[in-house]
Amino acid sequence: MAIKDEILDQLMKGYEKPEDLLGEDGLLQELKKALVERALGEELTHHLGYEKGEKSSRDDGNTRNGHGKKKVKSSSGELELSIPRDRKGSFEPQLIKKGQRHFDRFDHKIISMYARGMTVREIQGHLKELYGVKVSPDLISRVTEGIMQEVKDWQNRPLDALYPLVIFDALQVKIRDEGTVRNKAVYLALGMNTDGIKQVLGLWIEQTEGAKFWLRVMSELKNRGVQDILIAAVDGLKGFPEAITSIFPKAQVQTCIVHMVRHSLRFVPWKDKKQVAADLKAIYKAENAEAAEDRLTEFEQKWDPKYPTISQSWRRNWEQIIPFLAYPHDIRRVIYTTNAIESLNSTLRKAVKARGHFPNDQAATKLLYLAIKNLTVKWKNAPRGWTTAMNQFAILFDDRLKAVGY
Secondary structure: OOOOOHHHHHHHHOOOHHHHHHHHOOHHHHHHHHHHHHHHHHHHHHHHOOOOOOOOOOOOOOOOEEEEEEEEOOOEEEEEEEEEEEOOOOOOOOOOOOOOOOOOOHHHHHHHHHHHOHHEEEEEHHHHHHHOOOOOOHHHHHHOOOOOOOOHHHHOOOOEEEEEEEEEEEEEEEEEEEEEEEEEEEEEEEEEOOOOOOEEEEEEEEEEOOOHHHHHHHHHHHOEEEEEEEEEEEEEOOHHHHHHHOOOOOEEHHHHHHHHHHHOOOOOHHHHHHHHHHHHHHOOOOOOHHHHHHHHHHHHHHOOOOOOHHHHHHHHOOHHHHHHOOOOOHHHHHHHHHHHHHHHHHHHHHHHHOOOOOOOHHHHHHHHHHHHHHHHHHOOOOOOOHHHHHHHHHHHOHHHHOOOOO
């Protein structure tokens, strides 16, 4: 709606400096207050059925009953509003609802900052600096607590019937438990559906992993609609192969190449990292298992004098690595591409780094969920070559794809 020039001229009378317009008591703040109060007055008029100053024709005797004062926080500072009331208390304002203490999607600003790993103190300082609003730690906690129902809905949402690939990963987070700060593992399931779209299927916090824990996770995925997983890529998680094959008996459990490379490079200094990575790539990109073992032998001869633990790790996990080498090149590329899992790990580690430790499991879950939500909103496209890979999946696993209606 265009504002007429004469109205703007009237509003700008007396303007001398930016603070007159943008300051805490400036024109924009006063204009927002006036417009909100006018809108609330119109809402009450609609509710009562007669204009202000007119005589009420209502049979129930309900009329205007003055105003109450209410402070709400907004992106431009704190507003003290005059809220109209009716005598019977049946008026429910819609613009500023009963109990509402924030305006202009203020809660979303707090949640967004929290999701990016900012501490409560940092959020307080940021809001004070940008908007001139003092926010208590309790208010920030109440705003973010509202996320927990969203987390529960997300954790229980229905899933696709089949995932060609699911990567299971874990990161360590410090959480207070029974008065002591302990390292707990946060387990993540990153799936790629038949359209090639990445999805975080869920997250689980557990102090110790094992067959019982993984059986519970697999059962949960099945209860949420997953009927089959073609390839499950894992990182030596205890009890995992037995648990997944008991629920998804046809799933191919594969040591995750991404994790193998990540662990191999962990203790390699920067000057050698690029060349070591290239030589590892020659192993997992070999045309078959025999050629891959030849490349591993060459790697041992070249790097064992400096980094013997790398080849030892690959030898130790060799039986769980070689199934990967039987797949066509396009399926292999989908399995070993590092972008999705590394991006997810980087985002989550950055979010938790500022925390030091969490007071409980719920606080950790809340932050990790918000960080995942911020990242996955960008996951809208399949990786390059996915159509070709899916065609090869359809040839290799034809009966299983047909079983779920693909």
